[in-house]
Amino acid sequence: MSRTFLMLIRRDLLLAHRQGGGSLLAIAFFVLVVSLFPLGVGPAPEMLERIAAGTIWVAALLSVLLSLDRMFQADLEDGSLDQLALLPIPLALVVLAKTIAHWLTTGLPLTLTAPLLGLLMQLSPDAYGALVAGMLLGTPILSLIGAIGAALTVGVRRGGVLLTLIVTPLYIPILIFGVSAVEAAAQGFAISAHMLFLSALLSGTIVIAPIAAAWSLKLALD
Template sequence: MFQTFLRVIGRDLMLARRQGGGGLLVIAFFVMVIMLFPLGIGPEPEILSRISSGTIWVAALLSVLLSLDRLFQADLEDGSLDQLALLPVPLSIVVLGKVVAHWLTTGLPLILATPVLAVLMQMPEDGFLTLIGAMALGTPTLSLIGAIGAALTVGVRRGGVLLTLIVTPLYIPVLIFGVGAVEASVLDFSAMPHLLFLTAILLGAIVMAPIAAGWALRLALD
């Protein structure tokens, strides 16, 4: 089972490398969204500092949404999804492997780009480490929850819009606690309660999301 899990990850990473551009598109979108805020509201450091954490989190959320519609759709179109469903392991293991690969090609690059963009947004240095830690907990959750929406809308015409409507409300707790952790750190309060909530949400998503997405895929294939 674990070998199948690793093979699914390796397969999706190889496909992402061959197709190219997907991860770069997500990063480019992430950077562009954040760069629009100083242009739109002005370069005043105090204003940028006050909205920096919220801006970065919203941009990360939108960037993950941008990449979700192809999580299962490409496999459905070329018939790979039927073959993956026939593997002698629960479909939830396959889903989890694809989610890990998705995070490695989207969430991890977002985290790596975050410090530079935090400087651009004039974020106080006290919030840097908390922001990175919160995103390390939050971005996997975004991929896991997004997998449910992607599975529910796979094969649906114009499913990207429906996917956004399904997933966005589920992202709100991650957004609230992610921003709250950074704000607490900047204001010299403890960010630990917010990080613990993010950890709890992540653990719950690891258990529930692959199972729910696997059921949704079974229904789509049937």
């Protein structure tokens, strides 16, 4: 079972690699959105520093949202979702493997890009650790909740817009904890509470989301 699980992750990584561009596109979008803000609110460093955490997190959230609709859609279209559903392991594990692959190709690259954007946004030097740690814990939750939305809307007409509408409200707690951790760190406060909340959210979501997404996928296959 664990071999199949790892093989599934490798499969999605290989496909992402072959088809190419997925991660780069998310990163480009991430950088682009963040760089709109200095253009929008003006380049005053103190202003940028104040909005840095929020801007980077919101942009990361949008980049993940944008990448979600292909999560199951491509596999549904060519019929390989049938084959994945018929593997001799529970569908929830298939979903979990695909979600991990999704995180490795979007959430992780975004997390690694975030410090660079911190530089552009004049982020306080004390806050980089909190930004990266928060994103390391938070972006997997974005992928997991996103998997539910992607599974609910796979094969649905105009599923992409619907997916955004469904998933965005559920992302709000992660945004709040992620941003407030960065702000706390910038002001020299401890961020352990924020990290604990994010960890708790992650451990809850990692159990519930694959099951809910698997139920939803069954509908698309039915």
